[in-house]
Amino acid sequence: MTPVARQELVLSGARALRRQVDRQNRWADLTLWTGAGILALLVLAAVLASVIAPDQPNTQHLTEGFLHPSTAHLFGTDAFGRDIFSRALYGLRVDLLLGIVATYVPLVIGMALGAIAGYYRGWRETVIMRITDVTIALPFIVLILAIVAIVGPGLTGVYIGEIAVSWALYARLTRAEMLVLREQQFIVAAEALGYSTPRIIFKHALPHLIRPNLVFSMADIVLNILVLASLSFLGVGVQPPTPELGAMIAEGGQYLLSAWWIATLPGLVLVVLGSGFSLVGDALADRFGRRLELPR
């Protein structure tokens, strides 16, 4: 084979490989941007609910009940003649806010506890991890239900319950990462240089700890929103007439055969919202080489 022919062959092979990589990168970009687009759109819709919504969420038009979806009522109307689209927009607000608060407050708490446990080991680790074990041993919905039973039905109980439960998985995840990290050269080196412990944890370890937590938080947001929706569905979450997507599905459940849209369309909004977070999480997991599933 002549050098020129060989060169050609290598170049064409290289092009084929690069195309393959481009395809994969495009797929990763596509998932990331589709997810980000969905989230941006829904966040915007939730923030601007009062501007976009054609009607007040709780205004009843008793003569206009059970209207099919149409241009006047995008998602139709419910039994009380309330505009479901408007209610869904306001409901989205409640779900999104809870999802973000009930995920990132526990993330901070869990990361701090996990980092302390993994870095110091010893009694701190024992105490923190045993409490973590107990929290994880209780199925989250059971523990949240128990807390709601104490605090009383309503959004406050859900907030307290979710924050009291969600931190544990972040603590477990962070501790495991920290155990690996503290053996690595740059942490050992930082210790040898006599840097203060907070400086080592915050400046040197934190950037490495945040990635897996961030990736997992994308799945966790979805879980937390679904828990709120489930609790509202069970009648102990958001109380009527406050619009919330899960509560709206619950209200529509009894009219499934006669007015499918009442339960189905708010449900779809929830699914689209969750898919948005999942898509972003999946793309981040790919990019960081991390996983999206529950930590062991």
Add this chain to the structure above:
Amino acid sequence: MTTLEHSSGSPAKAEAHDAASTLELRGLTVAFPTRSGLAVAVNNVSLSVEPGHVTGIVGESGSGKTMICRAILGLVPRPGAILAGEILWRGRDLVSAQPSAMRRVRGSEIAMIFQDPSSALDPLFTIGDQITEPLRAHRGLSRSSAEKEAIELLGRVGIPSPRERINAYPHHLSGGMRQRAMIAIAISCKPELVLADEPTTSLDVTIQDQILGLLAELREEYGMSMVLVSHDLGVIAQNADSVAVMYSGSIVETAPTRQIFSATRHPYTAALIQALPSIHVEQPRRIPEPIPGQPPSLDDLPPGCPFAPRCRYVTDACQEVDMTRVTVGAGHDTACPFAETVMVPS
């Protein structure tokens, strides 16, 4: 295209169609896509392995030695690929071979010994199970006769009480015993060529010699050729008939083993020899000299000779070198066109 030819004529074991060598690589190029571009793990490598001989490949980790072995067996991990070149096995090109044909070659004609026997054995199956696998797949033996053969093989590679060990799981064995079991798997179908990828790197120093000795014995007994991959020039010096020195995916020098030490013709090889503790070479009490700098990243190769940035003889002309090897002696060639002028006088 240059090949590695040997001065000492050996009795040709291979069939009539290719008397000179059983395995010949021609311009093999293996690349991996990365986020930033392409990493060329094996760059235009040509090499031949003669029947009954040991061809050593030496180089720093990441220089592409292991990838050559994988490429020979058609096991370049995704998403990497062979971009160009031929792998001629008894005159047949393996690069273009069908998967089923390739499978018949693997383990039966060409076998491989892995660097780390503790990860190369499936922890969930017994040693016996894993030895009988190739026997049953390639030689169609029944379970009982494959088992009988496995016991024999385990005994042959020096595992005591093989009748019991056949039911042992990998974690029951020590590192050395595991590597012996890997060797038993490799020779089970009497292959003509064994690819030994750093077979002793993960073992204790005391065990290393035993394993290398065993390999030499078996090679003799079965008349196998071997490709011995190592980062340790000392191991290569003691066990290989000829050496190929790799740097950043390219072969920089090939020569019969004796010559590579006595008539070094590439600055990188010279640096490797300098870095050897003196016990391996004739010069007494020489302080090993480390090679300054790091090997270049494979996806960011400089133009010209990749060793230039670390080379003590570097000149501007090194950027123009195209890494085609020039013959400087019997079976001896180098990729450094300046070697004869800069190295010989010193």
Add this chain to the structure above:
Amino acid sequence: MISARASRRVLQSLLVLVGVSIVSFALIHLVPGDPARIALGPRASLTAVSEARHTLGLDKPLVTQYLNFVTGALQGNLGYSIQQRASVGSLVGNRILPSVLLVGFSTVLAVLLAVPLGLVSALKRDRLPDHVIRIVTMVTFAMPAFWLGLVLVELLSLRAHLLPVSGYGGSFAEKLKDLLLPSLTIALYLAPMLIRTLRSSVLDVLDSDFIEAARARGLSERRVVLKHVLRNASIATVTVLAVNLGFLISGTVVIEVVFDIPGLGSLIVTAVQSRDFPVVQSLTLIFGAFVIGVNLLADLAYAVIDPRVRQASTT
């Protein structure tokens, strides 16, 4: 034969169980106000309240109360629900079977769904089947279990009349038939998490040296996957199931309400709604003990699948 490893794990589990019992015991005392007053309602007379305080043992010191709670629970005495005028033990006893059937049935369905899909997704990594499975998984993951249940009821029961809408029949066969749709719902809810975890576990296995070594000795791809990958992935499956148990139970609680199944899930929901604390307390303990028990079993199950663990437990 009780090995060191097994006994260590049992001990650990017991420790966590003690923690769980403390949490469930503490629940009733975290409620603002007098637990006896809450149990009886605002209109109960003072004498009735003090009588209830005595029957519930609330007039004893906390440690005594806790020890009584634990010894009671160990003897199957889970307390008394004043609201339902029944012992919690009998309430639980009546409702345990449907929940157990539901959990078992949905686990089987979820594994049947997730194992092949997780395997295909990993084997066809970054190709079309993988993309399709991942997208579908992401979307199903975002579906609330109860919404999924309602949609399945609408499609399969109300429109296609394939399966009963809800309820829980008399004979065992009827029960299973009634549980099919709820179980399918829970399985669909659980499967995405399982598929996702399995995919990455199988990818780890595929990357390992021993798979390459198996290929290098000339085994067919089919054999490599069916023998070496599958066996190694089965360990992952057990782990994945244990890790996602809380997820499974959450699905069960909600789905029991959707399909009107008289199980422990619907019992805890009614108890929370009516603030029937003895029931909430006992069920918290029971669910916690169940999760701890299954995790322990899963841990001991490794010893059966994985010879490395088996050896560790004999030495």
